[in-house]
Amino acid sequence: MSxxxxxxxxMDHTIALMLPFDFQRLIAxxxxxxxxxxRSVPDAFTxxxxxxxxxxxxxxxxxxxxxxxxxxxxxxxxxPLKLLVKPRGEIALWLPNxxxxxxxxxxxxxxxxGNTLRMKGGTRSENLTGTFRDYVLTxxxxxxxxRYLQDQTMIDCFDREDQRNRDMAKTAKVRLxxxxxxxxxxxxxxxxxTGSLGIYFTDKRSEAWIxxxxxxxxxxxxLIKVFxxxxxxxxxxxxxxxxxxxxNEQATALKLHLLKRWPKAALRVPPHTASxxxxxxxxxxxxxxxxxxAANNGAVIAVGNRNLPDFSSHMSLPIVWxxxxxxxxxxxxxxxxxxxxxxxxxxxxxxxxxxxxNVKRFVPIxxxxxxGPVWDGYGFWRQLFEEIExxx
Amino acid sequence: xxxxxxxxPYLKRQDELFLNxxxxxxxxxxxxxxxxxxxxxxxxxxxxxxxxxxxxxGVFKRIELKTVNEDIVFKRSAHxxxxxxxxxxIALDQKSSNLQSESAAKILGDFLGVExxxxxxxxxxKSLRRRGEMSARVAAAMSxxxxxxxxxxxxxxxxxxxxxxxxxxxxxxxxxxxxxxxGFSWILWLAWGxxxxxxxxxxxxxxxxxxxxxxxxxxxxxxxxxxxxDFNKAVLRAVGNTxxxxxxxxxxxxxxxxxxxxxxxxxxxxxxxxxxxxxxxxLKPLIxxxxxxxxxxxxxxxxxxxxxxxxxxxxLIPGECPCGRKGRRFDLLGRVPRAEIRxxxxx
Numbered sequence: 001m002s003x004x005x006x007x008x009x010x011m012d013h014t015i016a017l018m019l020p021f022d023f024q025r026l027i028a029x030x031x032x033x034x035x036x037x038x039r040s041v042p043d044a045f046t047x048x049x050x051x052x053x054x055x056x057x058x059x060x061x062x063x064x065x066x067x068x069x070x071x072x073x074x075x076x077x078x079x080p081l082k083l084l085v086k087p088r089g090e091i092a093l094w095l096p097n098x099x100x101x102x103x104x105x106x107x108x109x110x111x112x113x114g115n116t117l118r119m120k121g122g123t124r125s126e127n128l129t130g131t132f133r134d135y136v137l138t139x140x141x142x143x144x145x146x147r148y149l150q151d152q153t154m155i156d157c158f159d160r161e162d163q164r165n166r167d168m169a170k171t172a173k174v175r176l177x178x179x180x181x182x183x184x185x186x187x188x189x190x191x192x193x194t195g196s197l198g199i200y201f202t203d204k205r206s207e208a209w210i211x212x213x214x215x216x217x218x219x220x221x222x223l224i225k226v227f228x229x230x231x232x233x234x235x236x237x238x239x240x241x242x243x244x245x246x247x248n249e250q251a252t253a254l255k256l257h258l259l260k261r262w263p264k265a266a267l268r269v270p271p272h273t274a275s276x277x278x279x280x281x282x283x284x285x286x287x288x289x290x291x292x293x294a295a296n297n298g299a300v301i302a303v304g305n306r307n308l309p310d311f312s313s314h315m316s317l318p319i320v321w322x323x324x325x326x327x328x329x330x331x332x333x334x335x336x337x338x339x340x341x342x343x344x345x346x347x348x349x350x351x352x353x354x355x356x357x358n359v360k361r362f363v364p365i366x367x368x369x370x371x372g373p374v375w376d377g378y379g380f381w382r383q384l385f386e387e388i389e390x391x392x
Numbered sequence: 393x394x395x396x397x398x399x400x401p402y403l404k405r406q407d408e409l410f411l412n413x414x415x416x417x418x419x420x421x422x423x424x425x426x427x428x429x430x431x432x433x434x435x436x437x438x439x440x441x442x443x444x445x446x447x448x449x450g451v452f453k454r455i456e457l458k459t460v461n462e463d464i465v466f467k468r469s470a471h472x473x474x475x476x477x478x479x480x481x482i483a484l485d486q487k488s489s490n491l492q493s494e495s496a497a498k499i500l501g502d503f504l505g506v507e508x509x510x511x512x513x514x515x516x517x518k519s520l521r522r523r524g525e526m527s528a529r530v531a532a533a534m535s536x537x538x539x540x541x542x543x544x545x546x547x548x549x550x551x552x553x554x555x556x557x558x559x560x561x562x563x564x565x566x567x568x569x570x571x572x573x574x575g576f577s578w579i580l581w582l583a584w585g586x587x588x589x590x591x592x593x594x595x596x597x598x599x600x601x602x603x604x605x606x607x608x609x610x611x612x613x614x615x616x617x618x619x620x621x622d623f624n625k626a627v628l629r630a631v632g633n634t635x636x637x638x639x640x641x642x643x644x645x646x647x648x649x650x651x652x653x654x655x656x657x658x659x660x661x662x663x664x665x666x667x668x669x670x671x672x673x674x675l676k677p678l679i680x681x682x683x684x685x686x687x688x689x690x691x692x693x694x695x696x697x698x699x700x701x702x703x704x705x706x707x708l709i710p711g712e713c714p715c716g717r718k719g720r721r722f723d724l725l726g727r728v729p730r731a732e733i734r735x736x737x738x739x
Contacts, residue, residue, distance in 0.1 A: 271728050
């Protein structure tokens with residue numbers, strides 16, 4: 001592929017981005033794929049997952065990393081050129097097992113950077129990334145995107161002892177890994193080029209903060225939707241709800257509100273999850289929680305004092321209450337996302353509280369699962385480019 | 393003491409009497425076990441068996457439930473084997489143990505006959521000597537004790553099916569003609585079904601009558617595609633043709649209540665126990681459809697495992713069984729199927 005220069009206006013200067021393709025053409029090719037995706041859902045994906053992919057591939061969404069990172073695209077430099085930005089070269093990406101859409105989303109985001117991408121998938125779960133890549137190659141005629149995927153991306157699944165792990169680390173300019181702390185350490189310890197970057201996304205958890213007086217049916221529906229996608233299994237999923245400034249009565253009212261609005265038909269869980277929920281409800285109650293089952297045993301919603309012994313199951317959602325100071329001080333060390341529904345999220349008290357913590361994302365509950373170019377406190381997408389100072 | 397236990401196991405059911413006994417038992421557990429009291433907060437005496445509350449078996453893996461009152465003397469706990477890594481722990485008391493032994497003896501006696509004969513156990517005697525704890529495997533073997541004239545452990549190492557003590561087996565074969573042999577299904581397959589017997593043992597076995605009794609662990613056999621017929625053929629290959637194989641279903645959370653498969657493939661419920669099949673989503677009792685198995689019995693005093701919702705799937709079989717046993721019977725169809733849980737990012 002030949003290099004292509006695109007300019008961006010960023011405040012008082014211009015940034016030149018050198019990619020192996022016209023990025024707008026690449027985005028347009030993803031748009032072509034969207035039209036094909038609307039017609040059918042491959043068996044490997046759930047309908048919800050496919051719908052999220054469709055949303056992710058919206059043209060505006062794909063433009064956003066460029067705009068947020070470099071500014072507005074312009075045809076010619078309109079201000080002094082200050083930076084020439086180009087892909088670093090080779091990216092090695094380690095994906096963990098059982099990660100749903102993470103791989104496909106990373107493939108899309110990294111395709112926008114023009115870097116060569118070598119991905120390692122897990123051996124203990126379905127290879128959705130490979131499936132998606134194959135789908136794209138089949139669905140598209142010859143085009144920029146297809147050539148990029150064919151020539152510059154590969155995905156293999158092998159275990160952590162495989163020599164290919166070291167091969168990936170040996171030449172990559174950026175090592176990107178979503179993994180356990182232990183695996184991240186192992187990858188970082190592999191021989192790698194001096195000056196290369198390691199960016200590691202390790203074990204994280206999230207929770208929802210709600211002010212009771214801000215609640216509405218829509219907010220409750222949002223919480224149900226966000227929680228029910230991954231339950232306790234997602235790093236971005238609310239593992240619990242904290243009513244900031246709330247009390248037992250409000251927590252109980254929220255529980256009842258959730259149960260009332262829990263969809264009866266749309267959210268049918270697999271049989272063993274329903275069985276597990278029956279168990280988890282009894283376990284929670286035995287420990288002192290006020291726990292009830294959602295429709296069709298689809299989840300356990302439990303209210304209790306923060307000091308009660310923990311219980312957990314895939315689809316259990318505890319609701320507790322705390323003042324803001326306690327909520328912050330009791331955050332897990334590996335907290336990632338706070339999904340909020342507050343009377344006024346603009347109040348500086350919230351930002352002050354978040355700033356004093358390890359929180360990496362403070363987003364509306366509905367956005368908790370939205371993956372993007374800034375993650376866990378890293379602007380990782382920007383890090384996939386090399387930035388060259390230019391004075392002309 | 394259960395009036396029902398004084399009867400033969402497979403007579404016509406007395407559901408009203410059963411309901412009465414289980415209501416009394418539930419009341420005792422509510423009075424003596426705080427955690428159970430919380431689980432069954434809104435309990436009222438059941439008017440129908442479907443109204444009897446249950447404890448999901450998974451709860452016993454996570455908390456220890458015990459019913460405390462002056463009649464209960466605890467002796468040890470039983471724990472289940474588990475492919476998930478977490479075992480259930482059931483507090484065993486003397487009173488329940490006595491009743492459970494009697495129950496097991498009556499049930500097995502109905503299938504195997506009541507004359508005592510040596511009980512050969514595919515386990516190690518060391519398993520019996522662990523203080524305070526008993527595995528489900530050993531408990532199942534010991535449930536056959538009332539039918540045993542003698543108990544002989546055949547494995548040197550309980551975890552090694554190839555550690556058969558041939559000399560011990562030889563010795564007992566020389567002295568007896570009829571036996572019961574118990575093993576966990578997987579162990580029985582490895583230690584006996586596919587084992588190479590020494591020639592002299594083969595000769596000794598040829599005319600012996602052995603009732604092979606096995607339970608648990610069919611998952612591993614399914615994984616290597618061993619069917620029930622293959623299993624039975626292999627186990628019976630070297631022994632006298634009056635020998636038989638009895639597969640029984642039981643769980644540590646229903647100690648003493650076992651469900652051998654009859655010659656017509658059904659599992660029969662003794663009069664001091666009961667079964668309900670439930671829809672996992674609504675918990676509605678099912679009459680004909682497949683669903684999740686709830687098991688009940690009137691023998692469990694030391695902890696509220698008198699009514700449990702299992703993680704097994706089955707269906708009731710209507711009508712009378714050609715084997716002649718009365719009462720309820722069911723098909724055991726396997727475990728509740730597990731689906732892959734999808735997470736994101738760092739799971």
